[in-house]
Amino acid sequence: MSREHQGLVPSPDPSAGLPAVVERISYYQAPQQEANEAAAVPLSHYFWMLSRHKWRLMLFVSCAVAVTIFVSLRLTPYFESTATLDVDRMAPSGIIGQDAASRASSMTDSDTFLATQIRLIQSDSVLRPVVQKYKLQPVRTKTAQNAVGDEAPVTLPYLTIIRPAKTYLLTIAFRSPNPVLAAEVANAIANSYIDHSYRIRLNSSEKQARFITSQLEELKAKMERSSAALVQFEKDLNVISPEEKTNIQTARLLQLNTEWTRAQADRVAREAAAKLARTGTIEALESLPQGEQIKRLSDRMAEESERFAVLKTQYGPNWPEYKRAAAKLTQLQQEYEGLKGSIAKRVDAEYREAIDREKGLKDAVNETKTDLDKLNEKAVLYRTLKRDADADKTLYNDLDRKIKEAGINAGFQNSAIRLADLARPARRAIFPNLRINSILAFSISLILGIIVIFLIESLDHTLRDPEQIQRQLQTEVLGALPVVKAWRGHLPGVGEDGKHRDFFGSARGQANTYEEAVRTLRDSILLPSAHNRPKSLLLTSATPREGKTTTAVHLAVVHSQQRRKTLLIDSDLRRPGVYHHVGLVNDKGMSNVVNDDANWRDLLQIPDGLPYLSVLPAGPPSRRAADGIGEALRRILNEAEQEYDIVICDAPPLLGFAETLQIAALVDGVVVVALAGQTEKTAVASVLANLKRLKANVIGLALNEVRSDMSERYYYYGYYGKYYSRYYKPLSS
Structure with a gap:
């Protein structure tokens, strides 16, 4: 067996429990504060986040792609045909004069020229004859809705005009459910545009000729007057130049x-x-x-x-x-x-x-x-x-x-725009494109899913990842106690039938991940201060129902199994619960010590099978006793620390109950228990601030009910569980 795996199996010798888990504890040792402040979230954390939600992400992407494919198959297929126009800027538009020369010199900005031609193709004068010929249903604009009859401008929704890059070509594409109609409409639009261009040029030439004729006589008289004035000035100046x-x-x-x-x-x-x-x-x-x-x-x-x-x-x-x-x-x-x-x-x-x-x-x-x-x-x-x-x-x-x-x-009909390629009926529908739609649906849904995952994680302010806790709260995570499901074994305590269940390793010899986590928590508390171990511990939490009582009981059990005298005090006089976990009666206890000044040693109880564990129950609930517990507990701790290896106190949640602050000031160390994935960081930060104000010795934080999907650091719990089920052998009696 490898060294890594050997450290995971509880030793038959209880005295060997401490050194056996030294290597495991190193995981929970927090780095220095300066390193925490400078550390950044590693890239692997984001990959873990995606891995954690991978099934949800895959389901979302699959549904999006399936819906896209279903909708695409239900849509009406459209066919597209394309006619190509050659815009020859060098072609003459006349026989003699400037129109007979190259037109390139007058159209230096080809982009502007071709953009103008595209707008002309989309104009009402070009499209109207085609719409009327093929009885197409034009889309009318808002201004056109108020027009009367045929005077309303028309547009075609499935008409696309594109200029290929670095060419003088224009492609006229038209879509229709009928492939033959799509080709005929594209060719008709191209021919209508060519005819429209010729009519514009012809009308322009005729108007130009009429205007020039009317201005010619006036220009002739003006030319004669300006020439006479120049000759007279040269005579008066008596200078040739x-x-x-x-x-x-x-x-x-x-x-x-x-x-x-x-x-x-x-x-x-x-x-x-x-x-x-x-x-x-x-x-x-x-x-x-x-x-x-x-x-x-x-x-x-x-x-x-x-x-x-x-x-x-x-x-x-x-x-x-x-x-x-x-x-x-x-x-x-x-x-x-x-x-x-x-x-x-x-x-x-x-x-x-x-x-x-x-x-x-x-x-x-x-x-x-x-x-x-x-x-x-x-x-x-x-x-x-x-x-x-x-x-x-x-x-x-x-x-x-x-x-x-x-x-x-005027009679010359050459044009700079020619039909280079006729449109032909298409064999395949261009819309919907099932492949492209599926790829787009996959890409967009994947990106949206990742964004939602990151958004959910960023809005989660509960305690999950030990590294983030150490970086944000500046406190050590001493241990993480996993969730124990019914099919993986029950925690010890009193069952529904009223009978007491044995603790792990005490009678039935069955090891599990929870046992190992409790041992790790115990060693994380004691090993760093081996030469100056705390004699008394307080386990508290920010709010109720975070597992502090369960953690305190099992921590005491683990320590007593090392054959060390352990005293467990139930200081929660408002809602006692220790007696229920260890199968004891709660008729007398800490409340009697506070109210009746009873001897605490006379009230101790020893659970079955745990001879080194002494329990002081809370006794009957009493608010008056809860208010005066401080002085009584001080006296008990002073005496018990001389007789026991460690005293563990279970107290009410710190937020809202004053006696917990009194107890924190009396013990050697405080461990805060938080429920992973539920306890807010602000609540724990408030608890730590109160303890710091009291100058209490906060040893660290214990996370309860940890699941392997809460952090990439918790993956080893699942691995350890499989490991134990295969390799662990029961302890000898």
């Missing part, structure tokens, strides 16, 4: 502006040089263009000064070499002063010259600009007159030519 003269003046102005800009830059540079020269400093003079000479002279003066200083120090003023050096230094200083003055004069002269040149260029620019402005005014008027004259002449010539072209092209 004002535009050419304007171009010459413009070029001269640009040249003068360029020279003026350069003169300004030169004047600014020379002005800066003059200011530097006036300062008289060596650095300023050396930065000038003429500063190279004075720099060399300055360097020589520095060398002679150093030499003179050395001679003065070594030989004194009477030495001949000293006198020659002093004379030479004086000569260099005089040359330096003279050169500095000449440079300053030269720079100043260049600055004045730059000012004069800038002023002269500025005057020339202003004069040229004035002349150009006057000439531009006359050129503008000239261009206006010339443009009017040319426009009138061009318009007159165009209209005269169009009149002649319209007369010739």
Whole structure:
């Protein structure tokens, strides 16, 4: 047997119970708080959610597909025939003139053009002859309902016009229960559209010719007037072409502006040089263009000064070499002063010259600009007159030519739209498409089912998954007690016949998953604090009927089966239930200790077959005793903790009963029992908050009535049950 499976079989030696399940307890150990906060819901959790509802999802999808197939088979089949039109944008619509040339240049936006043709095919002028010929029933719009007789616009509901991508083709598809009628209607619509296009072009040409003729005489008189005005202006101006003269003046102005800009830059540079020269400093003079000479002279003066200083120090003023050096230094200083003055004069002269040149260029620019402005005014008027004259002449010539072209092209019947492929009767119905409908029904129902599953799970605020509980409530899940169904064995207690049923492993030797879960819960409470185990435990819940009493009884039984003295106290004096589970009488108990100050040891009872388990029943229900249980229980715990290995207290639900808070403050640890799939997270959070406010030691949470479909973490219960039924052997007496 593998190590994993060995840990699941209860050991015959009770003392070996603790170490045997250490490995199993590791599942329930909560991670650190920081890890809980940072952990995200794993992707496998969502797959588990789908697996949990897979049969419901499969049933929903199957029903949707079946209904779709049934409805599709009941529908009337429709056949579709398609006629194809070739929209040749290069085809001429006339013999001569612009209509005889390619039309592509006037229809650059092919998408807009073809969209326009599609709307024309759907127009009333194209569809009405077809509807009347084949006696089709048109669908009338809301505005058409108020129209009278044949004046109402018509539309065909089963007509579809499509342009294939990247082509100049238009497909006209029509559906009908009669395949022959569908083909004939599609061809009739195509021919009606071609005839309608020709009529539009013919009417347009005739109207154009009539309009141009009426405007021709007026344009002729206007052309003559504009030409005469242009000739008279040229005579008055005495210039053949004002535009050419304007171009010459413009070029001269640009040249003068360029020279003026350069003169300004030169004047600014020379002005800066003059200011530097006036300062008289060596650095300023050396930065000038003429500063190279004075720099060399300055360097020589520095060398002679150093030499003179050395001679003065070594030989004194009477030495001949000293006198020659002093004379030479004086000569260099005089040359330096003279050169500095000449440079300053030269720079100043260049600055004045730059000012004069800038002023002269500025005057020339202003004069040229004035002349150009006057000439531009006359050129503008000239261009206006010339443009009017040319426009009138061009318009007159165009209209005269169009009149002649319209007369010739009016009888030309070539069209840019041709019927490329006739519609033929279809062999198979296009609607309903059973395959596509089934695929769509399957896909849509599957998506909707998944959405509903996720929505249901997101709206479920009950306690289910241990990982989510640890992450949201920041508390450990100590154990999960599975649901025990009738066919898998009964829990111990008092049956309907009044007879007591044996506890697991005590007499009949039958193991089950519930037994293992209780052992796991017990070890989860005690093992983490092996060196400082709690001597007293309180089992409570948020609301009634969550299984806290059953859990407390079985927890006490399991601990006593390890041959450890265990005391089980029924502290629920309002609704006692411990006595019923262990087959005892409830005539005396905890209420007598509180009300009558009786000795609690005299009221203890020992269940049959459990010699290490002592039970203190609640006694007759008493509200007064429930209110004063705190002091009595404190005294009992102080004495019992010295005699028993552990004291387990069963108390009322914490929400709504004050005595539970008193008991929680007295015991070493509190275990909160919650009903999986029914207890709200908010209720448990409120319980934990109250216990935290009391600074009670909350050991963790125990989930009761857990089913394998509540979380992917509970799957092992079903596996363990099969395992036990195959491999477990009864304990020896």
